[in-house]
Amino acid sequence: MNAVLAFVIVMAIWTVSDLVAKKTNSKLSSLFVASIIFLTGFLTGIFPDDLLSSSSLLALGGVSVGFIIVHLGTMISLADFKAQWRTFVVGVATVIGIGVALLVAGLIIGGGVHQGRYEGVAQTMDYVVAGIGALSGGTISVLIVQEAALGVGLTTVAVFPVLIAALQGLIGFPLATPILRREAQRLQGEYRAGRLTAADTSEADEGKVASKLPKFLTTTAGTLVVVGLVVLASIGIDRLTGGILNTFVVALIFGIALRALGVFKPGVLDGIDAYGLMMISILILIFAPLANVDLSDVASLAVPLLVAFAVGVLGIVVFAGLAGRLLGFSFPMGIAIGLTALFGFPGTMILSQEAARGVGENDAEVAAIEGAILPKMIIAGFSTVTITSVIVTGLIASQIGR
Template identity: 65%
Template sequence: MNPVLAFVIVMLVWTVSDLVAKKTQSLLSSLFVASIIFLVGFLTDVFPEDLLASSSLLALAGVVVGFVIVHLGTMISLDDFKKQWKTLLVGIATVVGIGLTLLLAGFLFGPRISGSAADGYAQALDFVIAGTGALSGGAISVLIVQEAALGVGLTSIAVFPVLIAALQGLIGFPLTSIILRREAARLKAEYRAGRLVPAGGAASAAADDNPSTGAAAPAPDTAPDPTPDPAPETRLPAFLRTTAGTLFVVGAVVLVSLGINNLTDGILNTFVVALVLGIALRTAGILRPSVLSGIDAFGLMMIAVMILVFGPLATVKPSDVAALAGPLLIAFVFGVVGITGFSALVGKLLGYSVPMSVAIGLTSLYGFPGTMILSQEAAKGAGETPEEVAAIEHEILPKMIVAGFSTVTITSVVITSIIAGRIGGG
């Protein structure tokens, strides 16, 4: 496909998606709308399969995704990251919940699957493992499942997580958007009641540790200001604070992250290292808060990264969806039940509101950049002044960012690596 035409089409889809999100006050998120447009376009062959690749945005995203991860790290100070330990626990509980509910589904519906693994038939447990890895994780978890499945000749199990990865955003985006709107409305009320100080304040007076009663907590679980400081300080010389200089420095950080990933054979994932380095370099004063905000290239970089979300949709065929429709439906129904139940229970025990807890759990269905976009859309949809928007985003965004990494990038990869070896075990 002509690269310029492909680029224009992608930008048109994203423009329409943004417009719908604004008109519906984020009830229909831009990610959900774009997912629907791309899915229908690819299934009906209105969009050619090479649309996203021809636009060059997929290639660009492969380069800059690490840059954006470093940027996320600079949005969170080390002290702020430590305060998100509750979010980490909710994220871990979510992955465990997905696995347990899918295991229950396997017991209930497993007898309908006959044959043996030796004859090339997938067993219920194979679908449970593949579903757990795909629903709770991203590309890395899917690749782990695929490698294990293809190693024992189970092609259907190799395809299953790809379909989940391609379709789960269609469920995760609207659900999270609705739930975050409720949380944002609650936070707006807290802000107007004087129990939530503006972003950048000394401490949040919101009842984060007891949101159901509104009682103030002695040590609220606050989050960092997602916007740059008015006069950010950095130890970098002026020539490294330009657009090109900033991209050079952040690029060097990404290269270091890649090097650590390779040295540890992927045990220390590139994105996790990049996030940690971003936090550390901000804390040390080397990178300013929200390091990429304000540079000329950031907008295009974010669009390119978001296109990664829709990449799997290009290869989905109607026959693929039909052949695995039953297992897909079961996986999504039981998976979402596990996510909402376990995240709400653990989150409530830790003092989070139920909407915030469930939103944290739902990040397992999409991860970054959805965690950032949906948080920002919810804050803008609820807040009526820049101060309200900033205060709401200040509370939601860091939790969602940490949640995405705790589920998709860390917990899911660890758990999937452990259980994938059981695929094909009969």
């Protein structure tokens, strides 16, 4: 497809999606609207399969995601980060909740665990294991499940997590949007009662008011060079540890640390000319899997998909909601933290910002609401999708085919 035409079509879709979000005060998320447009376009053949790759935005998004995560790290103060241990615990509870809910459903539907089986024939518990990994995690978890399923000749089980990964945003976005909006309304009341203040991004409380970088490194190009070096260091640590320390987790920690040390200003990419395009490009990564959704696969696995999503979401609501309440979060915030398992970053960032902007009636309210929600959602996404899910999936994937 012509690269310029593809680029214009993608930008037009995002423009319409963003407009709908603003007109509805974020009651309809731009991510959900764009997902529906892309999925409809790909399934009907209106959009060619190479639309996103031809636009060049996928390649840019792959490069930019690490930069944006460092940027997000610089938006979280060290004090905020230390306070997020509760969020991490809720994230762990979420993965456990998905696992328990799907396991119970599998035992009920499948009539228990059967000892006898036929080679190359999937059992209910194979789909349960695949569903746990895909619902609670991202690409790495899906790859772990695929490898295990293909290793025992279960092709349909290998396809199952791919479909979940491609479609789970369509479930997660519309569920998280009203829940985050409700939390934003609660926080608005707290702000107006004087019990919540906007996050101080000046770092005056830490004695640091600006970046320690020389002026020539604070230009657009200079900033991208420095942040790029941080991303490269994160990639290097990932490789040295064999993936135990994920690139994006390391990048987030680097961002937090470099802000605390005064090397980076809060929101290090704010104000540079490239930031807007980089943000759009990483959003395109969300929609890329939709180009590969095959209607026949969805139809053949419709029942397992519906059961996995329904039961998985129930597990999230119960475990994340209760864990959140026990740890001092509101019930909506606890559930929202749990739902990050269905979309992860950058959805965690976009939905938080849209909730704040949709409810806040002035810049101060928006800043206060976003400052209270965003750190929790960012940390939650990493605790579920990037860390806990990979560990759990790695432990249970070997049960496929047994």
